[in-house]
Every structure is written in C-alpha cells, then in structure tokens.
Amino acid sequence: MTQVYDKVALIGLGLIAGSMAHAIRDGGLAGRVTGYARSQATRDTAREIGLCEVCDTAALAVAGADLVVLAVPVGAMAEVMAEIAPHLAPGATITDVGSVKQSVIDAVAPCLPAGVHFIPGHPLAGTEHSGPRAGFASLFRNRWWLLTPLPDTDPEALARLDRLITAMGAKTDRMDAPHHDLVLAVTSHAPHLIAYTMVGVADHLRRVSGEEVIQYSAAGFRDFTRIAASDPTMWRDVFLHNKEATLDILGRFTEELFVLQRAIRMGDGQQLHDYFTRTRAIRRGIIEAGQDTEAPDFGRTPGARPAG
Amino acid sequence: MTQVYDKVALIGLGLIAGSMAHAIRDGGLAGRVTGYARSQATRDTAREIGLCEVCDTAALAVAGADLVVLAVPVGAMAEVMAEIAPHLAPGATITDVGSVKQSVIDAVAPCLPAGVHFIPGHPLAGTEHSGPRAGFASLFRNRWWLLTPLPDTDPEALARLDRLITAMGAKTDRMDAPHHDLVLAVTSHAPHLIAYTMVGVADHLRRVSGEEVIQYSAAGFRDFTRIAASDPTMWRDVFLHNKEATLDILGRFTEELFVLQRAIRMGDGQQLHDYFTRTRAIRRGIIEAGQDTEAPDFGRTPGARPAG
Incomplete structure (x- = not known):
C-alpha cells in the first residue's frame, strides 16, 4: 500500500472513526492519524487502546491535516465544523461519514474556508456496537462507501479520497445528496425505525410474559433486536435530519401493512402467498449482488470475529 | 448416543424434516428413518441425496413407526393426519413441528386413534431456505424446541420424545398452546409480516430507483430481506392459523409506530433517544440469554457454514 495522505484527523472516535484508524494504520495509508x-x-479509552494520536482539542487534531473526517452524529456536524473551520490547512479535504447527506451539506458548506475541499461521504458499514473499542480494520471490506460530491468538487481531491477509501477495502459509488437520502430511507432508515418499534412492542409484552420474549427470540425477532441496538444518538439525528424521506417511506409501509393485515383478517391466503413469493425473489437479488451470504443459519458462527 | 426410537417417519421433507434426518442419522438415534x-x-430429490428411506405413500412411511413427525405447513396438518391415522401403529407417538400450536391441536386431535400419543412441538430453528436440500444436522444445536403437551399426555411418551430432541442438540421447554401462540406472535409471526411488508415497499421503489435498493441493502434492509425470504406456503399458513394473536400484535405495533412517526414529524429528539435507549437494553438481554452472538458485523463471516 502507498501512503495517500500525510496527516488524517478523525473528529469523533466511535465505531467508524475507530475502524478507519485501524484500517489506515494497517495499510500504511497515512503518515499520521x-x-x-x-x-x-x-x-x-482511545488513548488506552492506542487508537491514534489523541488530541485534547479539535483544533490541535486538524492542524496541518490534509484530510479531516467528521465522524460525529449528523446533528453535531454544524457545531464541529464551526469549531474547526479557522484551523483547517489550506488545500485540505474534509469529508464526513454521516448517514444523511443533504443536511450535512447544509450544515458544513456555509462554514467552509476558501481553498478547502468538502466531499460528503457515507460508508454503508456498521455493527450494533459503538464507541472507540468497537472499531476493527476489516469493517469496510467489500462494503459500499457512497460519495455525494458537490458540482464544484475538485476532481483531484475526489480521486485522492477515493484512493483512501478503496485502500481500506470499500467500493465507492457517487450520487447526488437528495437521491442518497431517499435510497437510504428505504434501505436503512425506515427499517431501523420499524425494528426499534417492534422491539418496543415486545418490551411492553415482556412485562406480561416474563423473559420468554427474550428467550425465544431466535425465530425472527432476534434480527430486529440487533438492528434496534444501534447507537441511539446517531439514529435520533438520522431521523430528524432525513425527516421527509423517512416519513414518506413509513407512510407507504403502513399502507402496505394494512393491506396484508386485511388479507389475514379476511383469510385471503392467495394474496399472502403471492406477496411472500415476490419478496423472496428480492432476497435472491441481494445474494446475487454480493451484499450477503447464503450460508445456512444466516451465516452465523457463534464466536467468529472478523480479523482486526 | 443411544437409539431412542426403532423407526421414525418424517411426513414432509423440507428444511426441518431434512435436518432431523441428518441429526438422527449422525447421532444413531433411530433404527430406521x-x-x-x-x-x-x-x-x-430426497432419494437422490440419500436423506432417508423415501416412501411413495404416507401410509407406507408410518407403518410400524414408533415416532411420526408431521413436518408439513400448518394448513396441511388435518389432511395429512386423516391420511395416516388408519395406518398408525398402536402405542406410537405423533409430534409435529408447526409454528402455531392451537390450530394444529384442533386439526390433529379429532383424528387421533386410541392408544396413539400426540405431543405437539415447535423447534425455534430455521433458515430462509426450504426443501430437502436445505437441511443440516446442526440446525437445532443450542436452539429451543417448545413442546405443548395436552393435559392427558403420557409422561413416558413425553420423556422419550424429549430425549430425542435433546440428543439432536436442542433445549426443550413446555408451555400451553395458547400461550405459545401469543409468545410466537411477538417473537416471530409479527416480525415476519413486518419484514415481508418492508421488502414489498422497497420492491415498489426499486422500480423507481433501479437496482440501488438491492445494491445498498447492507445497512439494515438486508436483515429484513433474509426474514422475508422464508417459505411462502409455510408463512401463509402461520398467519391464517394464528390470526387473532398476530393481528393483536400488529395493532400494537402500528400504534407504537405512529407515536414514533409523530415524534419525527414534531422533531421530538428526546422521545426518540429515550425509546432507542430502551430497545438497546433488550438486545443486551438476548445476548445474555445466549440466543445470539455479540461478534461485530453481526457475526457474519461470508463463506462460513455450520458443520453438517
């Protein structure tokens, strides 16, 4: 691997930044982090585990950095940007890893000093764990990392960031920010809210049926709890900052759910069977797109942990 | 391992029966299957892969069997039971593996010949795959297998079935059928319908946004598609046969979803954060109950396949 940047500054030291620190160090992709x-x-904690050179102010961290990564919840981007803007090196690139793109652009762009390149990004990778200890170098391997460059983005700065991301094992793609926010509302934001909701319903019932809901979670509910264990602050901000698209998808979801509920109530087995047959075909598409494994029991081998 | 039954007859040769065939043979738990x-x-297909002695009629399969396992969709239980009832050996035990228990009891009990023991059961194990090729011996390992014995169930017949299930690696628990159906509506049936619905919504949008929904599924949606890829016939029958409990839970779910949707619309971040913090704690309970792995990236190691 070749060094891509002289100094990378990570603002926020959670799962994503922590994983970037590991991946950059393992690949020798930056002179300093x-x-x-x-x-x-x-x-x-970050100091204790030797994650990177930990600074006591954001200004110190970004001083002289040729890449600055904003890895804080979407709702904190504006404040962080205001704090670091006066300290950014001329010619530096700023990127972010937020799950919503338009609102981050709205928050960051107004504070951007002249001569600093801003390239919004979003790695589609994560686990339900958070904090600096949660990171591992292989998190991004074979995952998508979406970039939503602005019309005036410098092509060289973009190509360089792309090289870093690719060197960490991810695949990059580009789209505009509003489109990103709609696609992610479908593939991520609405499913998360739905999972949170179902787990909340089960929590009410758990008080009725003791520990059984937890004990017998293997048959579907378990997958929901994993999604619903994601970082509360990050997800609060995602919903508040991608409000329109999320509410649109949830509205469609509720309509559709009512149609199926009615089919159950009326005993319309044919309608249910047809619906379930269609959704099964989508799963096949995802396997073919290489976004999941076909291994039985969902590919889970208890105790297995990706290297890193 | 010791042989538990002389002859086990599997009626239906899908994922569960196939996995039982492998587990029984590997453990030497029956003289014949x-x-x-x-x-x-x-x-x-079952003959081709040597799953068991495949018979061309149900009557032949059950003749002389001391254990008969009904492993067909819940809606097919009554018909299968009527077909095999005249051919059951005196003293034989019948069990089933249906995901709903009260309606199976209503379907099977009326046809039960005197001297035959009926012990309803439900293994909480599965993958999104179906058919005889989908089975593997370790499917039941460390999974719950719920039994819902009737008040007059013979204790010796029950203990013997329990021995077989435990020898296949599962843990058994007992509860009454209506309670089973409510608990499973929460932990399995409602989550499946919700996953089917969300995947259906995405399918509509896919026609708008090309293949992106599939391509960028890694961030939550992927887990829904896996659930929603389960066997359509099996799940149609589950919903039609556990109608009341499923509709009750879906009603609670919709109420709760509306509360969260409203919080997003009104920008009530505190309410969202509190909710997500509560659901995260439930996940911890499931990890502690040993029903899932804590490994990062959800413990998925592409290519890994449980032995068997």
Missing part, C-alpha cells in the same frame, strides 16, 4: 472526541472518557 | 412428501419432485 490524529483524533479528537468531545467526551473525555472517549479520549481516555 | 422413513420419509414421505406429497410432491414427486421432493421425493426424488
């Missing part, structure tokens, strides 16, 4: 997190406890 | 499936193609 600095990091900053608002919470003292997070900085202490 | 016979099988029957209504479809000629399924019987041919």
